[in-house]
Amino acid sequence: MTTQQLAQGIRLVEGHGGLAAVEVTTPSASALIYLHGAHVADWTPAGGKPVLWMSTFGVFSDTDPIRGGVPLCFPWFGPNGTDASAPNHGWARLSTWSLVDSRTLDTATGAVATELVFELTQDSVGVPAGFHPFTAHYTVTVGAELGLELSVRNDGATPFAFEEAFHTYFAVGDVTTSTLTGLETFDYTDRSTKPATEGSSLLPLGFTGDEIDRLYPMPEALELSDPANDRIIRAVSQGAAQTVVWNAGRIKAAAIADYGTDEWTETACAETCNVGAHFITLDPGATSTMQVTVTSTTTERNTKTMQRLSKSVVPAIAELPTKAIQFGEGNFLRAFVDWQLQQMNNQGLFQGGVKIVQPIEGGRVASLEEQDNLYTVLLEGLQDGKDVQSHEVITVVTGTVNPYVDNQKYLDLANDDNIEFIFSNTTEAGIAFDDRDRLNDKPQHSFPGKLTALLFERFSLGKKGFQIIPCELIEHNGDKLKESVLATAALWELDAAFVQWVNTDNTFYSSLVDRIVPGYPADRAAELAEEFGYDDQSIVKAEPFLLWVIEGPQSLTESLPLAKAGLNVTVTDDMTPYRERKVFLLNAPHTTMASIARLAGVETVRDVMIDPEFSQFVNAEMYDEIMPVIDLPHDELAAYAESVKERFENRFMHHELASIALNSISKYKSRLLPILVNFHEKVGTFPPRVTLALSALLLTYSGDAAVTVVPVDSDEVLATFHAAYATATATGSNVTADYVEAILSDDSLWGRDLTELPGLVAEVTTGLDNLRTLGARATIALLA
Numbered sequence: 001m002t003t004q005q006l007a008q009g010i011r012l013v014e015g016h017g018g019l020a021a022v023e024v025t026t027p028s029a030s031a032l033i034y035l036h037g038a039h040v041a042d043w044t045p046a047g048g049k050p051v052l053w054m055s056t057f058g059v060f061s062d063t064d065p066i067r068g069g070v071p072l073c074f075p076w077f078g079p080n081g082t083d084a085s086a087p088n089h090g091w092a093r094l095s096t097w098s099l100v101d102s103r104t105l106d107t108a109t110g111a112v113a114t115e116l117v118f119e120l121t122q123d124s125v126g127v128p129a130g131f132h133p134f135t136a137h138y139t140v141t142v143g144a145e146l147g148l149e150l151s152v153r154n155d156g157a158t159p160f161a162f163e164e165a166f167h168t169y170f171a172v173g174d175v176t177t178s179t180l181t182g183l184e185t186f187d188y189t190d191r192s193t194k195p196a197t198e199g200s201s202l203l204p205l206g207f208t209g210d211e212i213d214r215l216y217p218m219p220e221a222l223e224l225s226d227p228a229n230d231r232i233i234r235a236v237s238q239g240a241a242q243t244v245v246w247n248a249g250r251i252k253a254a255a256i257a258d259y260g261t262d263e264w265t266e267t268a269c270a271e272t273c274n275v276g277a278h279f280i281t282l283d284p285g286a287t288s289t290m291q292v293t294v295t296s297t298t299t300e301r302n303t304k305t306m307q308r309l310s311k312s313v314v315p316a317i318a319e320l321p322t323k324a325i326q327f328g329e330g331n332f333l334r335a336f337v338d339w340q341l342q343q344m345n346n347q348g349l350f351q352g353g354v355k356i357v358q359p360i361e362g363g364r365v366a367s368l369e370e371q372d373n374l375y376t377v378l379l380e381g382l383q384d385g386k387d388v389q390s391h392e393v394i395t396v397v398t399g400t401v402n403p404y405v406d407n408q409k410y411l412d413l414a415n416d417d418n419i420e421f422i423f424s425n426t427t428e429a430g431i432a433f434d435d436r437d438r439l440n441d442k443p444q445h446s447f448p449g450k451l452t453a454l455l456f457e458r459f460s461l462g463k464k465g466f467q468i469i470p471c472e473l474i475e476h477n478g479d480k481l482k483e484s485v486l487a488t489a490a491l492w493e494l495d496a497a498f499v500q501w502v503n504t505d506n507t508f509y510s511s512l513v514d515r516i517v518p519g520y521p522a523d524r525a526a527e528l529a530e531e532f533g534y535d536d537q538s539i540v541k542a543e544p545f546l547l548w549v550i551e552g553p554q555s556l557t558e559s560l561p562l563a564k565a566g567l568n569v570t571v572t573d574d575m576t577p578y579r580e581r582k583v584f585l586l587n588a589p590h591t592t593m594a595s596i597a598r599l600a601g602v603e604t605v606r607d608v609m610i611d612p613e614f615s616q617f618v619n620a621e622m623y624d625e626i627m628p629v630i631d632l633p634h635d636e637l638a639a640y641a642e643s644v645k646e647r648f649e650n651r652f653m654h655h656e657l658a659s660i661a662l663n664s665i666s667k668y669k670s671r672l673l674p675i676l677v678n679f680h681e682k683v684g685t686f687p688p689r690v691t692l693a694l695s696a697l698l699l700t701y702s703g704d705a706a707v708t709v710v711p712v713d714s715d716e717v718l719a720t721f722h723a724a725y726a727t728a729t730a731t732g733s734n735v736t737a738d739y740v741e742a743i744l745s746d747d748s749l750w751g752r753d754l755t756e757l758p759g760l761v762a763e764v765t766t767g768l769d770n771l772r773t774l775g776a777r778a779t780i781a782l783l784a
């Protein structure tokens with residue numbers, strides 16, 4: 001279109017790299033959109049800050065995607081399914097779109113907005129020759145709201161299938177203080193693991209520097225708090241089944257060329273999409289539309305006049321000798337390890353403080369220093385039958401060390417005879433040997449590299465070793481850390497005497513940690529500042545529950561008397577049963593509830609727990625069916641079961657059963673089937689509630705139109721159940737029994753043929769018939 005035809009306030013300009021762009025200025029906002037990829041690179045509401053983030057390391061050329069803003073992903077998302085050489089996220093963001101229309105609109109609020117329409121067809125530059133005929137129109141509305149709408153029409157004679165996404169990079173002042181709300185009750189697919197895994201979130205999503213790459217169902221609205229800029233960014237979508245939440249985190253940011261190492265703190269992507277199982281298929285001539293509206297609302301902040309938390313706010317803080325070094329300054333360690341050290345100090349049992357070492361370059365120890373290393377831990381939830389809402393200023397941090405700024409200060413820690421313990425949480429990827437590390441690096445790249453340098457310094461000074469307790473969420477974390485240290489020592493060709501000192505003078509414990517730590521309560525920052533009387537930019541919110549199982553010598557209970565301080569900490573020589581305890585007493589009842597209570601219309605975990613019949617059912621499952629098959633003392637199991645029940649009942653959580661129900665068949669296999677099998681071996685009968693959960697799943701998965709609860713599982717699994725049910729319906733007179741027999745004998749579902757367990761088919765069949773004819777509530781009443 002020619003310049004004369006452009007609506008008012010629109011100019012064609014040359015953007016970075018000489019790329020053609022459209023600049024839009026309206027009374028309510030300004031924007032910049034590149035024709036390359038129809039890439040929205042800026043949207044700034046009048047008087048506000050940019051809402052879209054752009055990398056300062058971005059590459060602008062007609063062959064590269066632009067980092068930041070809104071990459072438009074089409075016709076596929078992520079890597080191409082069949083062609084590894086095809087560009088990530090499709091070619092639409094690399095193609096040249098045409099501006100085909102622009103106009104000024106009066107919006108519903110009376111404000112003026114500008115609408116621009118970009119077009120891409122199979123003839124556009126960048127679209128592969130011979131591609132399926134289509135027309136895509138991308139409408140960008142620039143005003144007090146940013147509107148993005150992609151409509152795709154199938155111009156061909158055969159169906160057209162594609163994926164699509166608005167890959168919105170939102171700008172925030174400090175992502176570690178941001179939370180994304182709207183997704184709390186959904187299960188998600190974690191795309192950061194290879195292969196992808198399933199996860200469930202209970203709480204608003206926070207960003208800590210680990211990569212977050214999750215695919216969720218799209219909620220009604222997504223809200224990203226941006227307390228550093230006193231605003232909330234809100235995205236409301238239509239025609240989009242999913243959202244992908246992505247933050248590169250420290251490690252990935254460092255690995256991406258056009259993404260600055262520290263830039264992960266400045267942005268979070270909350271995308272609007274139809275991908276994977278929700279790809280779009282259009283019949284010839286049909287059109288689909290996906291849309292998002294973004295707004296940015298200023299939040300009020302009372303903290304401007306409020307004093308910042310510091311030593312002058314908290315009088316008489318005792319001087320503490322530093323007894324521990326902690327690698328990692330994140331929310332978890334501060335609400336878990338440091339909070340526990342404080343509880344011991346409060347009781348005169350430890351009398352020590354901790355120095356925090358920032359394990360990677362892009363960290364935030366500086367913001368702790370701004371508050372004299374003080375911060376507040378806020379506990380909310382049920383504990384021992386009581387509603388807990390408490391807060392405490394944590395005073396155990398005696399200082400911080402940033403080895404990237406002052407490596408000598410870091411190595412000097414080796415000289416401090418008071419220091420006995422080392423704690424760490426450097427993310428799951430943090431404990432890994434790195435062959436690029438050298439002894440004279442300042443500092444070494446990896447955590448094991450840094451630790452080896454510190455240990456070597458300590459050894460060279462002729463001092464005693466450390467007790468090292470990692471908290472990273474990986475199995476045998478202590479063994480893995482020790483292996484990495486020894487591999488580093490070998491790489492650096494350090495003395496055999498040093499290796500021996502590492503082995504004999506130091507103890508590496510493995511540990512299992514459990515406490516939900518949602519982090520900074522951004523949505524309530526102003527309210528909390530008012531309540532506390534100070535502004536704390538490092539508040540950490542956590543649940544009251546805590547569990548720490550440490551594998552190693554019992555002598556630890558004396559030197560680190562956590563249990564003596566009343567904390568739920570166990571030192572053991574084998575943590576395997578504790579791992580099982582969590583899977584079987586927490587995750588297994590979740591799956592049972594999702595299978596059965598949903599059939600009775602119960603929606604959340606808390607609703608199950610406050611329902612007299614269902615809570616009694618869950619209780620009986622835990623005590624009579626699950627506990628007998630776990631190899632731990634009854635008292636310990638009972639105490640754990642009680643704490644799990646309280647966590648289930650937490651009124652601060654809204655955990656939807658529908659989200660737990662995702663992929664229930666594989667969950668049943670790993671969480672409940674071992675109980676069924678072991679119970680049968682031990683007792684000779686089937687555990688009735690665990691077995692009923694299987695009946696409930698078979699009913700839900702049958703595809704029978706009378707069942708209104710919808711299963712969410714892979715297409716293959718659903719097809720297997722539907723086919724078995726259809727066959728049984730078509731051929732047999734014993735429809736239910738034939739169906740149950742077909743499913744239980746399918747070892748692709750269960751890893752074995754379950755019909756080999758004598759009597760199981762009959763029992764599952766009875767359960768299914770009861771659930772169908774009596775309903776879930778009356779069926780569980782039969783077991784009461």
Ligand SMILES: O=P(O)(O)OC[C@H]1O[C@H](O)[C@H](O)[C@@H](O)[C@@H]1O
Nearest residue numbers: 065088089191213244245246269
């Ligand atoms: O680097 P890009 O190709 O732009 O992709 C950036 C990111 O996009 C999405 O959010 C994906 O879920 C991530 O897996 C990917 O890393």
